Amino acid sequence: MTAYILSKAALNAYTRILAKKHPSLCINCVCPGYVKTDITYNTGVLTVDEGAQGPVRLALLPNGGPSGLFFSRLEESEF
Template structure:
């Protein structure tokens, strides 16, 4: 009987303990769905820690169990705000879209550079502008990490998905997509080929 396990990327110590216990309980994990959202100024850095670094830590902790599955899958819930067209630096956009040359270390370095610039003129340095800049960087980095992970582990299906503007408490119920439909879109992407980004139920460009 399948079991649903809820984990928080903002509580890594607790997550690691839970994963260690689960590792003794189960031999494998078939599907990992990852979703998170945050954003102010200290909140911007917390957003990066939660959406990007926290996601990586959860996936890293669960990776041995996913690889033990005959059909391991990872679906990272992203956002249309993570598209690279929102970056003002064209050279950086091209670099982050070059999946063959991209590495986890380079994505980490980009996130670290943005974190250093958060306090002074980030947009002027070619970063995404506006109140959601940290969220945009975190989701773009998550998309790129998903592509790197899919290339590194071809036995896994790794995708990221923007389920649409879902009607939830987080969107103050202004969302256009019913929660059931948003959830169905996320789960559906677990069945599709790896290394892609899906938006509103269709494959879409990362840029």
């Protein structure tokens, strides 16, 4: 779990670095929520379709959309 937490902290930091370096791109990170997948041994409260909503919405952002942010599902959140 320690490695997992550190990997997420590194990913969040790298997101901000990349967003600063490439201001013309939308580069964000997102937590999908607690989803029924292999990693949670299917104990999550969200279906895979529900968990995918946040990442898919960010992937489909139009040009000029927000960048360098962290989202919790569909909402912008603090890092």
